[in-house]
Amino acid sequence: MTPFTPSAVSRRQWLKSSSLVAGGAIATGSLTPALAQALESNGPHLENGLTTPAGFAAHERMVEAVRRADGPIRLASNENPYGMAPSARKAIEDGWKQHSWYGAPGLPNLKKIYAQSVGVPEDHIMIVAGSSELLSIVNLAYGVKGEILTAWPTYEGLPRYAETLGIKVHKVPLAADLTHDLDTMDKRLTQAIDLVFVCNPNNPTANVTENRTLRSFVSSASRRSMVLVDEAYHDFVTDPSYTSCIDMVKAGENVIVSRTGSKIHGLAALRTAFVIARPDIIARLQPLSTSAPGVFGALGAAASLQDTAYQAMCKQRNVEGREIMKTAIAKLGRKMTDSQTNFVFFHTGMPVDLVQKAMLAKGFMIGRAFPPYTDWVRISIGTPDEMRAVAAALPEVIGGAPKSMGSSGA
Known part of the structure; x- marks a missing residue:
């Protein structure tokens, strides 16, 4: 580069x-x-x-x-190390007087810009106060009268909130390659299931499930239940075979796609996320909203969406940092997934809490354990220089650990 x-x-x-x-x-x-x-x-x-x-x-x-x-360098929560674009910061600074206002006057503009960016009509878009709110809303709309089906482990926001509401959640273990076990998920999709959750690329495993198989499953499942496809890490994917499920929304299927301003746009603290769905689904979700997107999130997201150069440079740097990590992990002879996100997931041969402590002592905060993969670790991608430092530290931390797959079974 x-x-x-x-x-x-x-x-x-x-x-x-x-x-x-x-x-x-x-x-x-x-x-x-x-x-x-x-x-x-x-x-x-x-x-x-x-x-x-x-x-x-x-x-x-x-x-x-x-x-x-x-x-300590933050590499634990899949944050964009570069934060918001300079253009987003400028938009927020220019809109400083709105900080005392209720409501976000920039939301209609943001909706228009976002609809254009993903190629759907504006009535197919809902803006929410972060992905956590979206997952809660979808639970309330489609999960409370039935049951939920998801792969496991996956992003925990939706199943965790569902369980607090007393909703039964069917958690299907991942396949041997740590992708979604769609055959088993399909068999578990009974009439009691009202909502299917798919995170692709998946968190914490960083990989994508084979495109044609996943899309076939989502389309089939959508004829029996509502399907929510979380595409929070869509912007980091480089696998040419991957495609979004937004075209299924445009085709009128029972599919909701979620995206976020928290990842490549670096707006995690400003809580801005996007729902792409049919207008009748949006109409069902909207009244269940428990919060409102903030003024500055709307201004920052609108500017960032239009700053395609910043997104491209963040992605380029992420790919560079990701490759540094993949090379380092391969040199250690460790098993890893094919990351398509802004983090890597790999086998360490030792309990994650020990890896965390050792890496913290070297100046890096890394991810926690995701049972049952308690000897696998998730490390977010920082800047390339930061990842070179992490790569240099890893041999001292896990170089001598056993290379067997341990109790994780993967």
Whole structure:
């Protein structure tokens, strides 16, 4: 990959354009030397509203310095290490006066932009306050009078909330290759099942299930129940055989697709997510909403969606970091899934809590255990330089651990 080479501007210009400026005052006294140095150079952030390569390179240097200054590097929650795009930050700063308003006047614009970006009419879109709210709403709409079917382990938000409501959740163990066991799921899809949950790419396993088989299952299942397909990690997929299930929504099937602003858009703290479904399904979900998307989430998401250059650069850097990790894991002779996300999942040969403690001692926060895979670990992708540091640390942590598959059975 050709390195980004930003042109230099003054430190003052960079600070003025950064979120470190508050009320015109620049608080530099508490900056670490590394952070102060990172703020010394910067390229143009935006060109026609899009992040430039030079601006991204400067942003990357600043991000890495801030992350080092904050303490252990966060690689536990599948966050975008680069955070929001400069264009999103600018949109939020320009809309500062809206912070005291109830409601988000930017939501209609966001809905329009999002509908155009995924190629559906606006009445097929619902914007919610994060994916957690979406999963709760779908539970309330389709799960409370029946039962739920899901692979396991998978993203826990939907089944966990369902169980708090007393809903029976059928958890089908993953196949030997850690993809969805669709044959078993199909056999378990009885008349009692009103909702099927599919996370693809799956979390925590990072992989996608074979495309044609998955789509056949989703289409078949949708004739017997509602199917929610969580595509939170869609933007990181590089497998050319993968396709979204949005076309099934457009075809009128009983399919809901969820996407999020929390991953490639770096807006996790601003709680913005998207529902793609038929208008009658949207009409059923909307009254069950328990919250409202925030002003700044709407402004930031609208700007980020249009900043395709920033998304492309984040994806490119994620692929680079992911390949660094895959190479390191392969050198250790460890079994791993084919990650199509912004994290990797691999066998360590030792309990995850021990790996966590050892990696924390080296300055990295990594993921927890996901039973029954208690000797597999999930590590989120940071910047390429961060992943090189993780790759260098791994042999000291797990290099001597047994390579048998242990009790996980995978």
